[in-house]
């Protein structure tokens with residue numbers, strides 16, 4: 272599998288190379304091939320999100336394990352969609368509440384799918400839609416309560432996971448707005464900026480960093 276075409280102006284030369292290396296690992300390749308077969312446009316989106324995540328991670332001073340987590344997170348964040356019928360994924364008309372619920376289930380399904388990886392990857396994947404106006408699967412309160420429980424044991428790690436999840440959530444949101452989808456056309460930068468500043472609830476520095484790309 273080769274790196275897909277994209278029109279982002281990445282800041283770091285090594286970003287593409289890193290994503291290429293990660294995507295060639297056996298355990299990653301098998302997931303990417305499943306996405307390729309089930310939903311090619313989700314695979315392309317996942318590559319682009321992976322690139323944005325790693326590039327933003329480097330800009331924010333992350334390295335080593337964190338950069339890998341961001342790369343895996345970007346590449347695999349929507350892996351749960353392989354369990355959802357493509358007829359529903361590609362539907363370009365109104366979704367029933369049942370269909371919406373099915374689609375929203377991709378975060379938990381995705382986290383379960385990567386059980387063989389370290390826990391932090393599961394936590395990043397399950398949270399990638401939790402920094403938006405209508406977050407799922409957990410609303411702000413649930414996330415904060417869950418955090419309180421964990422905070423005693425793993426205070427620092429918790430903060431790290433939250434930061435990495437916000438980078439993933441912002442990159443995912445941005446690429447979703449900037450690329451053509453079955454149900455909507457791509458947005459210009461100014462429009463994407465306006466939407467993200469009102470609907471992305473994570474750290475807005477990441478929005479500004481994305482807009483530079």
Ligand SMILES: [Fe+2]
Nearest residue numbers: 348349399400
């Ligand atoms: Fe998603």
Ligand SMILES: [Fe+2]
Nearest residue numbers: 316348349443
């Ligand atoms: Fe996504």
